[in-house]
Amino acid sequence: MRLTIGVVTALAVLLGGAACSDDTDPAASGDGKVELNVYWWGGDKRAEVTEQALKLYTQRNPNVTFKTHWQGNQGYYDNLATQAAGPDAPDLFQIDDNYLTEYAERNVTLDLNPYVDSGALDLSKLPDSLAKYGQVGGRTMGVAGAENTPAMVYNKTLVQKLGVAEPKVGMSYAELVTWARDITNRTDGEVAGTMDPSADYKALWLWLRAQGKELYNGPELGFTADDLTAWYDIWQNARATGSAPPLSVIKEANGGDVTKQAVATGKAATSFMWSNQLPELQRATKDQLALVAYPGNPKGQWARASMYWSVFRGSRHAEVAVDVIDFLVNDTDAGKILGTERGLSPNTEVRKVLSQSLTDATTRATIEFENSITPKFGPAPAPPPKGHVKVRALLVAAAESVQQGKATPRQAAEDLIRQANAALATT
Amino acid sequence: MALTTANSPSVRASQGTGASAKRRRPRRGPQREGLAGYIFLSPWLIGLMGITAIPMLLSLYLSFTNYDVLSPLGEAEWVGLANYKRMFTSDPSYWRSVTVTVSFALIAVPLKLAAALGVALLLNKAWRGVGLFRGLFYLPSLIGGSVALAIVWVNMFNREGAFNGFLAIFGIEGKPWVNDPSWALETLMVLAIWQFGAPMVIFLAGLKQVPTELYEAASVDGAGRFRQFMSVTLPMLSPVIFFNLVLETINGFQGFTAAFVLSDGTGGPVDSTLMYTLNLYLKGWREYEMGYASAMAWVFLLAIGIITAVFFSTGRFWVHYSDGDDR
Numbered sequence: 245m246r247l248t249i250g251v252v253t254a255l256a257v258l259l260g261g262a263a264c265s266d267d268t269d270p271a272a273s274g275d276g277k278v279e280l281n282v283y284w285w286g287g288d289k290r291a292e293v294t295e296q297a298l299k300l301y302t303q304r305n306p307n308v309t310f311k312t313h314w315q316g317n318q319g320y321y322d323n324l325a326t327q328a329a330g331p332d333a334p335d336l337f338q339i340d341d342n343y344l345t346e347y348a349e350r351n352v353t354l355d356l357n358p359y360v361d362s363g364a365l366d367l368s369k370l371p372d373s374l375a376k377y378g379q380v381g382g383r384t385m386g387v388a389g390a391e392n393t394p395a396m397v398y399n400k401t402l403v404q405k406l407g408v409a410e411p412k413v414g415m416s417y418a419e420l421v422t423w424a425r426d427i428t429n430r431t432d433g434e435v436a437g438t439m440d441p442s443a444d445y446k447a448l449w450l451w452l453r454a455q456g457k458e459l460y461n462g463p464e465l466g467f468t469a470d471d472l473t474a475w476y477d478i479w480q481n482a483r484a485t486g487s488a489p490p491l492s493v494i495k496e497a498n499g500g501d502v503t504k505q506a507v508a509t510g511k512a513a514t515s516f517m518w519s520n521q522l523p524e525l526q527r528a529t530k531d532q533l534a535l536v537a538y539p540g541n542p543k544g545q546w547a548r549a550s551m552y553w554s555v556f557r558g559s560r561h562a563e564v565a566v567d568v569i570d571f572l573v574n575d576t577d578a579g580k581i582l583g584t585e586r587g588l589s590p591n592t593e594v595r596k597v598l599s600q601s602l603t604d605a606t607t608r609a610t611i612e613f614e615n616s617i618t619p620k621f622g623p624a625p626a627p628p629p630k631g632h633v634k635v636r637a638l639l640v641a642a643a644e645s646v647q648q649g650k651a652t653p654r655q656a657a658e659d660l661i662r663q664a665n666a667a668l669a670t671t
Numbered sequence: 672m673a674l675t676t677a678n679s680p681s682v683r684a685s686q687g688t689g690a691s692a693k694r695r696r697p698r699r700g701p702q703r704e705g706l707a708g709y710i711f712l713s714p715w716l717i718g719l720m721g722i723t724a725i726p727m728l729l730s731l732y733l734s735f736t737n738y739d740v741l742s743p744l745g746e747a748e749w750v751g752l753a754n755y756k757r758m759f760t761s762d763p764s765y766w767r768s769v770t771v772t773v774s775f776a777l778i779a780v781p782l783k784l785a786a787a788l789g790v791a792l793l794l795n796k797a798w799r800g801v802g803l804f805r806g807l808f809y810l811p812s813l814i815g816g817s818v819a820l821a822i823v824w825v826n827m828f829n830r831e832g833a834f835n836g837f838l839a840i841f842g843i844e845g846k847p848w849v850n851d852p853s854w855a856l857e858t859l860m861v862l863a864i865w866q867f868g869a870p871m872v873i874f875l876a877g878l879k880q881v882p883t884e885l886y887e888a889a890s891v892d893g894a895g896r897f898r899q900f901m902s903v904t905l906p907m908l909s910p911v912i913f914f915n916l917v918l919e920t921i922n923g924f925q926g927f928t929a930a931f932v933l934s935d936g937t938g939g940p941v942d943s944t945l946m947y948t949l950n951l952y953l954k955g956w957r958e959y960e961m962g963y964a965s966a967m968a969w970v971f972l973l974a975i976g977i978i979t980a981v982f983f984s985t986g987r988f989w990v991h992y993s994d995g996d997d998r
Contacts, residue, residue, distance in 0.1 A: 318935065318936065319936070321956075321957070322956045322957070325740050325741060325956055325959065326740075326956075328740070328741050329740045329741065331743060346741070346959065347741065350739060350741040350742045350959070351741075351742065352741050491850075491851070491852065491940065491941075492830075492846060492847045492850045492851045492940075493847075493850075495847075495850035495851075495939065495940045496829065496830060496847050496850045499850070499935055633957060633958060633959075634958050637937070637953075637957075637958075640937075640939070641939075641941065641942060644852070644939065644940060644941040645941055648852055648940075648941050650941070663763070666761065670757075670960075
């Protein structure tokens with residue numbers, strides 16, 4: 245028995261030793277050479293332009309090279325969390341507002357304020373609300389890699405063929421549902437007039453903001469069970485009258501693959517998306533698609549970061565990483581390479597230069613949409629609080645239980661408020 | 672289990688030490704042999720310790736903390752039994768996942784075993800090319816847990832999938848089975864049942880062990896096919912059935928991959944495929960509650976342990992071990 249204990253102890257020491265011994269960092273060799281780990285989610289196109297931009301940085305700063313990793317959206321945060329737990333997160337990584345506060349408040353990301361103050365990181369060319377939307381509790385935890393706006397994509401070909409008016413910015417949800425019923429009727433139920441976004445937190449958020457309310461007040465919910473009941477009622481009614489499709493179609497559309505969205509597969513005439521997703525959707529269908537704001541007063545919208553660049557707090561090369569962010573955000577040449585793949589350039593001056601050189605019609609439609617809606621934006625809220633990821637999942641489950649007929653809008657709303665409050669309190 | 676096997680050689684080793692002391696320490700004593708044994712064992716031992724035992728013990732510790740994955744381990748606070756309490760009192764998703772898992776196991780496991788036994792009976796004949804069929808039926812289990820297979824499955828059972836195409840031949844309009852909350856779990860069950868190859872092979876081996884003279888005696892006594900099956904095959908096969916039942920139940924409870932792939936890692940639609948292990952994964956990695964997830968894992972381990980113990984305790988009423996009685 246004693247021997248076993250001895251062996252176990254020896255093994256534990258051995259393993260512990262092995263775990264500690266890889267502390268030497270090959271990148272930190274004395275000759276000033278730096279290798280930066282960069283990590284993002286996205287497709288081939290994004291990888292291509294990002295790597296090209298980083299190559300340009302290396303050309304200008306030969307001491308800095310990059311080790312890049314990228315993957316699809318699915319599983320990205322699982323992977324990032326694993327690396328952060330290591331703790332071996334990449335020096336520079338992409339993150340979005342769903343997770344920014346989560347990572348910031350758990351001290352995974354580095355506060356960039358000192359670099360902004362010293363001038364190493366220039367955020368002066370970013371729209372004010374965009375720069376502010378990267379702050380968590382006053383600390384700059386991420387720099388917008390691009391600006392993006394929620395947009396309702398609709399099937400322009402179909403709408404024109406049916407002789408229905410095109411949806412307009414500022415139309416109400418009630419008007420949308422009536423409009424959608426018209427389409428459903430005219431296609432004999434082949435095409436549902438509108439996708440049902442009741443499970444989509446960003447649609448709910450904008451609907452609330454259009455009425456002067458918020459999704460969150462600081463770390464708490466910003467809406468009541470009455471608000472949520474009203475929201476579910478809109479869609480209950482839309483499904484009952486055939487304006488919106490049944491749950492199985494909704495689930496199919498939201499399966500994660502953008503090209504399976506109902507507007508692209510022809511199951512519905514609209515989908516609730518992000519404006520930068522138009523080109524990808526357009527490639528999936530022969531019909532011409534177009535963008536319009538989500539229904540409701542557009543002042544509910546704000547300049548939203550489609551994603552941020554954040555620096556890992558444990559990075560040994562934080563200054564270099566910050567300089568790379570500054571380059572990606574402010575450099576005109578980098579901006580030209582990156583184009584609108586992540587959304588509109590966060591830097592308004594780069595944006596101007598870019599818009600002059602665009603040739604692709606779909607991309608131009610995206611930019612035109614952004615430019616037309618930007619003046620109507622309201623002020624930016626704080627990024628969602630820690631625990632938002634849970635609330636988001638609860639919102640999906642609650643909406644689905646209404647869609648499935650398992651709960652009335654009132655029941656689902658009250659359950660959600662209770663569960664979401666508990667979720668926000670335990671984090 | 673693993674721990675006891677690790678212990679037993681050491682018991683022998685220490686007895687050996689005592690014996691060698693009496694024999695005035697021969698140079699090549701059992702102690703040195705024991706050491707050599709451990710050196711040969713070391714690849715496995717290091718694996719067991721590093722990959723299984725130490726992380727397991729660590730997770731037991733974590734289950735009493737609020738560890739959140741993203742913050743350093745040292746910052747995790749001790750919360751006592753709070754995680755366990757929450758599981759049983761205030762987490763509806765927990766009970767949802769228990770319900771899903773239990774109903775999955777209750778339906779899929781018996782059907783899978785029935786399919787395995789049925790096909791094994793058919794393949795236990797001396798047909799031409801029966802070996803080929805055995806191979807073919809076994810094939811699905813080889814790739815059973817794979818992501819690729821789950822993706823194929825999802826595509827077979829979505830709206831435009833092959834299954835609906837098949838139904839269309841008969842003029843039946845299908846539905847997107849994997850996206851329908853009342854059918855998604857059933858789709859997973861069918862996938863699990865289809866992978867009956869592994870228990871089938873074990874059943875086949877069991878069938879070969881049944882002495883033919885028993886059947887001869889039975890038919891002399893005038894027993895028909897069905898009677899032979901009930902009175903000879905089933906009792907003789909009961910140890911194998913028992914083995915398969917225990918193994919497949921444990922497997923069934925642990926289903927993860929297919930549910931993860933089918934629901935896009937959410938357990939949806941409407942939590943209909945929220946298997947226990949998937950819920951555990953979501954809690955740990957999506958919601959950053961690794962402490963809570965660890966507690967879930969330990970309760971799971973206990974539950975499976977209890978279920979297995981129940982099987983073993985009922986086993987003596989229906990499992991028939993023929994060895995020793997009639998030989």
